[in-house]
Amino acid sequence: MxxxxxxxxxxxxxxxxxxxxxxxxxxxxxxxxxxxxxxxxxxxxxxxxxxxxxxxxxxxxxxxxxxxxxxxxxxxxxxxxxxxxxxxxxxxxxxxxxxxxxxxxxxxxxxxxxxxxxxxxxxxxxxxxxxxxxxxxxxxxxxxxxxxxxxxxxxxxxxxxxxxxxxxxxxxxxxxxxxxxxxxxxxxxxxxxxxxxxxxxxxxxxxxxxxxxxxxxxxIGREDQSVNEKVMAGRIDQQVRITRIMMHAYHLYDDIDSYALRAYMVNYFVLMMAICSVFSELSDHPDAMDELGDLWAELHDYDRRMWRRARLGICGLATNLPGRGGKLATVAIYRTVAKIFKFN
Missing domain, CATH: 3.90.550.10 (Spore Coat Polysaccharide Biosynthesis Protein SpsA; Chain A)
Structure with missing residues (x-):
């Protein structure tokens, strides 16, 4: 059949x-x-x-x-x-x-x-x-x-x-x-x-x-689940790998004809960059922040317009605050959002 x-x-x-x-x-x-x-x-x-x-x-x-x-x-x-x-x-x-x-x-x-x-x-x-x-x-x-x-x-x-x-x-x-x-x-x-x-x-x-x-x-509930906060922080290298693949899939402003789909995909990608920023801050990996810096630099070289949208928009600014105080604020923002939307 x-x-x-x-x-x-x-x-x-x-x-x-x-x-x-x-x-x-x-x-x-x-x-x-x-x-x-x-x-x-x-x-x-x-x-x-x-x-x-x-x-x-x-x-x-x-x-x-x-x-x-x-x-x-x-x-x-x-x-x-x-x-x-x-x-x-x-x-x-x-x-x-x-x-x-x-x-x-x-x-x-x-x-x-x-x-x-x-x-x-x-x-x-x-x-x-x-x-x-x-x-x-x-x-x-x-x-x-x-x-x-x-x-x-x-x-x-x-x-x-x-x-x-x-x-x-x-x-x-x-x-x-x-x-x-x-x-x-x-x-x-x-x-x-x-x-x-x-x-x-x-x-x-x-x-x-x-x-x-x-x-x-x-x-949602297992401690070893991939969306558990500690697990995500421990796998930040994999999150960066996924985001890099998504980055290179499209030049969104050039490749996507539908303005509505383009707006949606831009917002999705901005969120992925924000997640990389947050969990790089949370990660114990000694090179996590260096890898995050490399990712932002790669985006800057690959698509300057996307970089501006992701890094200089509200989401990018809120998840990349400078200094120790900025790190604490970034993590606090993320945990508040997670508590509201209950996604982990």
């Missing part, structure tokens, strides 16, 4: 929680045969992830495909899933997250409708929920005031995004061919590649649809 969508689940030593993720997709789609679930075992060696992946494929061979590879990191696992995807659409679901059982059928209905009518939609956007399970708290992110609801639109039809409304991997369902045509430059053994995934392919998307449902549950 033709596959309407492929759900790719990168798994690395995920045996403790991957079943919940997989089950949420199978149950939410009513075990439909036009769905493909690709479980990518990214070289797991410390638990039963490989065996679990194979067991799921054996139980549902018409739906689930288990793929094993040497460890390459999250981005390489996503690309592996993409390489074997059979669905018209492609969505990544991390193994510690899950999809909502009421929202998922609505997404499936809409994708099947596009397929039945022969309507090409390059990107479907849905809402997501920061699920602070250990605290018993949830924080939903929607796009109601930024995107037209319930109709196909173009980038210039969208409105202004607030700081809390960036399009993240959790909210995106791309047409598979959009991702394949032009590729997604995901580096190996690097965290935070979801920023590349949610940034580089956007200009290729011509027709977009916003389905206003709370689909994706993004688990």
């Amino acid at each position: 033709k596959k309407v969508i492929t759900f790719a689940i990168p798994c690395y030593n995920s045996a403790e929680y991957m079943d919940h993720c997989i089950q949420s997709i199978l149950e939410g789609t009513s075990y439909a045969k036009d769905v493909q679930v690709v479980i990518v075992d990214d070289g797991s060696q410390k638990d039963d992830t490989p065996a679990k992946a194979d067991e799921w494929e054996q139980r549902y061979p018409d739906i689930v495909k288990a793929v094993h590879q040497e460890n390459g990191g999250h981005g390489i696992a996503v690309l592996k899933g993409l390489s074997v995807a059979e669905g018209t659409y492609f969505k990544v679901v991390d193994s510690d997250d899950w999809l909502d059982d009421e929202a998922l059928p609505k997404l499936m209905d809409k994708l099947r409708e596009f397929d039945r009518l022969g309507e090409r939609v390059d990107l479907v956007v849905t809402n997501y929920i920061y699920d602070h399970t250990l605290e018993g708290k949830r924080h939903a992110v929607n796009y109601r005031h930024a995107l037209p609801v319930g109709r196909t639109f173009r980038w210039n039809d969208m409105g202004h995004f607030m700081m809390s409304q960036n399009l993240l991997m959790h909210s995106l369902c791309y047409r598979t061919d959009v991702l394949r045509d032009g590729g997604v430059p995901m580096p190996a053994h690097t965290f935070y590649v979801d920023n590349i995934y949610a940034y580089v392919p956007l200009p290729r998307c011509k027709a977009i649809y916003y389905l206003d449902v709370d689909l994706y549950h993004y688990f």
